[in-house]
Amino acid sequence: MNLMENPLKASTKMCLLLFYSSLLLIIAAVFSTADDATSTFQSIADGQTIVSDGGTFELGFFSPGALKNRYVGIWYKKISVTTIVWVANRDTPLTDSSGVLKVTNPGLLVLLSHNMSTVWSSNTSRTAQNPVARLLDSGNLVVMDGSDVDPENYLWQSFDYPGDTFLPGAKLGRNTVTGFNWHFRSWKSPQDPSHGNYTYQLGPKGYAEKFVREGSVIKFRSGPWTGVHFQFSGTPQLNTSPIYTYSLVSEPDEIYYSYKLHNNSILSRVVLTSDGIVRRYTWIDRTKGWLLQLIAQIDNCDNYALCGVYGACNIEKAPVCSCLKGFKPKYPKEWDLVDWSNGCVRNAPLNCSGDVFKQYSGIKLPSTEQSWHNISMNLKECEMVCAKNCSCTAYTNLDFRDGGSGCLMWYGDLIDIRYFAENGQDIYIRMAASELDHVDDTKINAQYSESNVKKMRIIVTSTVLSTGLLILGLALLYVWKKKRQKDGKVRSNQKEDLELPLFDLSDVVCATSDFSNHNKLGEGGFGSVYKGTLKDGQEIAVKRLSKHSRQGFNELKNEVTHIAKLQHRNLVKLLGCCIQEDEMMLIYEFMPNKSLDFFIFDQRKNTLLDWPKRFEIINGIARGLLYLHQDSRLRVIHRDLKAGNILLDGEFNAKISDFGLARSFGGNETRAKTKKVVGTYGYMSPEYAIDGCYSIKSDVYSFGVMVLEIVNGKRNRGFSHPGHNLNLLGHAWNLYTEGMSIELLDTSVGDSSNQHEVLRSIHVGLLCVQRNPANRPSMPAAVLMLSGESALPQPQKPGFYSERVLDDNNVDPCANEATFSANDVSYSLFEAR
Incomplete structure (x- = not known):
């Protein structure tokens, strides 16, 4: 009897569960007034979707990545890559597919589970006679009263509670009366939509500027709004665009930042990614993918308060931090050890009544958390008000358009300053009078009287004679040194x-x-x-x-x-x-773990690199290349990317090294041709090795080779297989065409591998090593491909599909000289035809 009791109970429970689930779906279907053709609804069940008026967005249930948890979300309808822009139940996922999203009579939007318990709900404060929900073509999900004559009198809207995505028309700011804050919060990971560690918001106090915080710690600050080209002081790269227009709205009850698209058929979004980086993506129909268009944090100087108070960061200098003129390091010993966090102090103390203001140009304006502003004052009036207040430390214009207008004043220490080569602003900082040069050379010359002329002649004559003797002595010394050590002299001068x-x-x-x-x-x-x-x-x-x-x-x-x-x-x-x-x-x-090749090509040490470490190394190299190709001040082509030039720190983070062969471009240049081919055989792209044509796609090819080497654990050059004479690229291609790419994985990684990540890495690697440079993805696209879930394009056969041995008896006929070595040392002087 006891043997049969548990199976019977289990069967009864299963039947009841199926009955209630079916009943729930029937109820949802009865209450639902929507299908895929309408944007208005009162109830939808898992498996149903709602499409916005213009067909741009879709609302429904989804599961991210390989997870089984179910979420209610909004995504783009018209594109092939699933891109989630809003999630309702971020921290309370459903565990099965029996959920229902419905509008209740008071005007609440609620998500119910299989047992009709509330998983998530909106916080609507008003009631309505005929509440309905509607998905707008802006991507905004709203709850409204169907009887209200004002269609925009929303009871609730998702734009007030955004996720990690900043859509056109949404707000980033605050209500100055109620304190309500429109801000964005990152996902915990690319596959986990729960609340992450990073937030993106307009500052809670001071003049309008955007912040990225990790918890409560500020990681990035945009600088205050300047009005010039619709940008903030610290983000000159966010310039006027033919695609979108930024705006700052400042009204008595609210202040917020927003943007709109010039053409609503274009899809563009701003995302706060799980690593705390603000990125803008634009959909490209031709490539069927998202193009990484802009990154807010472009270099090390964008780290908040890197140089401390009264310190300024200059990415074109080394070290990057220095004190503003008139200031000195607070703790010089720490400064010498590259610890700038305590910043700088004044050379001379202020005395209020005798202070002056020194102009600093081309900078990112400091943090405005302790500031005051007035839109009607001019710059002269701003100076007068600041001078009368001993607590005022600096001032400038509020708006820099059309010669400048308004007044922005700072109180307290100035922090998070950096220099810009272009598009920086002017600021006037309070200084002790002794720090300014009051007298210029023209005034000094005008003060000379006739009585001093003779004295000047004597001084000049003596100076000329002394200078002549000094020059003669230096000339003799120069000849002697030149004979003694010519090379050392040249190097010293350089x-x-x-x-x-x-x-x-x-x-x-x-x-x-x-x-x-x-x-x-x-x-x-x-x-x-x-x-x-x-x-x-x-x-x-x-x-x-x-x-x-x-x-x-x-x-x-x-x-x-x-x-x-x-x-x-x-x-x-x-x-x-x-x-x-x-x-x-x-x-x-110093990199304690040496270089990448030290591990992956060694049969004993390669076991130290499990798959998570290898995948992070791949992504680290990709991020570094993305910075070189797109986000750095210079557009840099490395030209010698290989495993030996990837160094690993104590935590096995990848760092690109050896820039001796690198080339940089200005403007929109992306390619060039040379007669002197330099690099390492096995990593060089066909168009570069054969014709001397190099571009950012040459680096992409080298990156693809490294990806396949990291996955397989063997060098591309010298790879051998008992079944064929192909190199590693050819072997990877054969496995891919046979649907057996997983066999490329190094057996030493054991059970640590994630098959999805492995297969995706191999696929991206093959896309990067295609013979035609135009078919290879850019690094922004490669970074997205590695971390994304969307379908990837099919690769074509790699360039250098099989090994071509180059030795003294088999050298390219156009070459004047070639040097290769067994350890993949870089070579040069290889003339291209």
Whole structure:
């Protein structure tokens, strides 16, 4: 009897569950007044959808990624890539497909589970006679009274409670009367819509500026609204666009930031991603994908308060932080250790009545949390008011259009300042009178009287004679030094061009134990790399130019020129250089885990890189390349991307290194041609290796090779397989065409792999190594492909499908010289035809 009791109970419960589920669906169908052709409804069940008036958006139930949880959300209807723009029950998912979204009589929009319990509801405060819900073609889900003559008198709207997506027409701001705040919050992860750690909002106080916060900590600040080109002070890249127009609305009861599209047929959205980055995407019909158009945080200087109070960040300098003129580091020792958080202090204290205002130009205006503004005052009136208030530390225009208008004044210390080469603003900072140069040269000359002429003649004559003797002595010294050490002289004169901190040779020798073999980390085309420890305990990596290397000062200067002006979490950090006597060296931050090839190509060490680490390395390299190609001040093509040039920090985060062969472009340039082909065979794209044509798509090809190497654990060059003579790219292509791509995965990763991520990585890698550069994705597209869930285009056969051995007896007939080595050292002087 006991053996039969539990199965009977289970069967009874199952029948009841099926009965109630069916009844729930019937009730939903009875109450529903909508189908796929209308935007107004009172109830929809899981499996049904509502389409907006113009067919742009769709409302329904969905499950993100591979999760089984069910959510109510809104997504784009017209495109093939599922893109969620709003989620109702972010933190309270349904666990089955029996949910119902309905409008109740008081005017509440509620989500019910299978047992009719409320999972989520709107917070409508008013009642209605005939409440209905409607999905507008703006993507706004509204609850309204069907009997109300005013169609926009909404009881509730989703635009008041946005998720991670900022749609055209939505608001980012606050109601100054009620305190209500329109803000955005990131997803927890790309597959988890629950509330993440980052918020995007207009500041709760001060003049209008946007903030990204991680919890309560400010990570990014846009700077105040300037009006020029409809942009904020710290985001000059968000310029006038033919696609959209920004606006700031300031009214007595509310202030908010918004944007609208010039053409409503274009799909464009702003997203606060799960990593806290604000990105704008625009849908491209031709490629059937989202194009990453803009990123708010473009470089290291966008990290909030990086240089502390009265410190200013300049991404074109190294180090990036310096004190404003008239200020000095508060703690000089910390400043020397690249800790700028405590900022700067005044050289001379203020005394209020005798203070003056010094103009600083081309900057991002400081945080306005402690500020006051007036729209009717002019700049002169603003100065007068600020001067009379001893607590006022700076002032400027409120709006910079048409010569400037209004008044914006700061109280307290100034923080989060940076310099811009273009499109920066002017600010007038209160200073002690002793900090200004009151007298100019023309006034000094005018004060000379006739009685001083003779004295001046004597002084000038003596100066000329002394100068002549000094020049003669210097000339003799120059000839002597030139004979003694010509190369050292040239290098000494070239130090000034590098714009980097210079390390003393004796300090580097001491740090590396006189370049001992015990401290040697590796060797490349430039020379050897050594680990060192400075006197203050900081660990460094020293790249020392070999006296026998064919690379020299030009390559060293090229690397410094590019990497010193680039700041990104996935680029190696250059600390300085040493050019002294016969030595030329670059000093980098130390990477304890060496380079990527040190792990993935070693049968013992590759087990330390499980799949999550490998996938994060792939994404890290992609983010670094995206920065180089699109978001950096320069458009940089690396030209020598390979596993050996990807360094790994203590947590195995990838950092791109070795910019000795890099080239940068200005404006809209993206490609060039050269007769001198440089790079590493196995990673070079066909159009570059054969014809000397390089572009950002050349780097994309190299990235694709690395992706497949990271997945497989073997080098592309020299890859062997018992079943064919193809290289790694050809092997990956064969497996893909046979539907067996998963077999490419390195067996050493064990059970740590995520099959979806592995297959997607292989697919993206094959797209990147296609022969035709036009068919390869851009890095923004590749980044999206790696993290997305949408269908990917079909790749074509890779370039360099099979290995072509290049040795002394089989060199390209157009080449004058070629040098290759077994360890993939970079080569150059390979003339393209």
